[in-house]
Amino acid sequence: MDGAAERPKKTRKTSWKKDPKAVREDILTIATEEFAAHGLSGANINEIARKTSTSKRMIYYYFEDKEGLYCAVLERIYASLRRSEELLDVAGLSPVQALRCLVEATFEAHANAPHFIRLVMIENIHNGEYLQKSEFIPKLNRSIIDKLEDVCARGKAEGVFRDGADALELHWLISSFSFYNVSNRPTFSASFGEAIFSEQRQADLKERATDMVLAAVVIGHDPKSWN
Amino acid sequence: MDGAAERPKKTRKTSWKKDPKAVREDILTIATEEFAAHGLSGANINEIARKTSTSKRMIYYYFEDKEGLYCAVLERIYASLRRSEELLDVAGLSPVQALRCLVEATFEAHANAPHFIRLVMIENIHNGEYLQKSEFIPKLNRSIIDKLEDVCARGKAEGVFRDGADALELHWLISSFSFYNVSNRPTFSASFGEAIFSEQRQADLKERATDMVLAAVVIGHDPKSWN
């Protein structure tokens, strides 16, 4: 009706700071929570923006689009977990003790990184297509394999590990129960109760699983002889 | 302009069959694929309807809303997998052979049920909230635990299994690598290559993992004595 009233008064904030690095980090931190909580399609850009100390526009400014933001989140959390793996030093331990240490550390690291677990689950739902695009992710993962290979080699040299002991297979195995223990807790609890997720039972499980990994590589018994 | 033309000719199909059961099943089959492929929020009702031989209206008629459809899909696939577990009969085997058989069957069942795996992953992303609502799911899961308990009891009675052998822990362990092997294949491949997913390596892995489970329960070696 009133033509003059159409143009609203542009009463903007007249002053604000600039801090690109902090803004980027802020967005990534919030986005990590939201993607971990709701998945790629489930997460809401408006909601992420709202929880941020900045605006939606900045998300698109820095990350292009929703997928770009998701990729950045994924790479960041992968890098942070792998970096913590690199800190492990088992060079001074005997092969058996070194392996024991690696298994326990992996189990605990997974238990303490729920966001990482959830994001990896989500990425698997998407068939790993975003991880595949990433160039530097494969390089990151060498560290843990290198450590396991070293331990295997030493164990074989000392005559305590069987010849077939393989670093990649060990990693597959160790990761599997460490990951599953966190990732599938909801459905496992729903089916079988929460008992095994008590602190005590988790410690038991960790020990049992560790023993088992050792049993898989240490010479001294022959599963084929059992019946 | 033309008032008379507003009302379109209702040239409907003048005859069609009714088959409620088939329509319901058709919807569930398509919905299973779509939810497994795209997740709860990622799946699209219009798309599901399009792939169905019926209309969107029928989805809401039978399943109330998107969540209702998702729950129905989840219960259906859970039931089908558990039903196949019940067919396993290891009562005639020795405890060691029975356990071996159960582990291998579980590993293979998971490898051959990608939709189930993906839906469970998705349900875990949603913290198992829909599974918790279900009344008959917990009952379904008794079967496999019962079998493991029976095997454990027999193994202990015969003096071949250690005293601490626990059915639930065993199930946790067996499920973990069986599930992870399928669920995390995309990210694992992206990080470490596809090598271990070849047919041959999978068979090796299955055997190795089975040996390990046995090592965890069979008396005859002592992990604590290793160093």
Next chain:
DNA sequence: CACATAATTAACCCAGCGGTACATTTTTAT
């Protein structure tokens, strides 16, 4: 200080998608 450029804000757009209204047709019960 001037000016280009980087960073930021506010307001808006619009397609896609979950969900519904209502008419219509088949089946079933009496």
Next chain:
DNA sequence: ATAAAAATGTACCGCTGGGTTAATTATGTG
């Protein structure tokens, strides 16, 4: 037969949410 109930089709709606436009302010550089 006939009416009630179950099953189905068509068209539509409103809002959510990813993405954009354009203006504005801070910052670095010669």
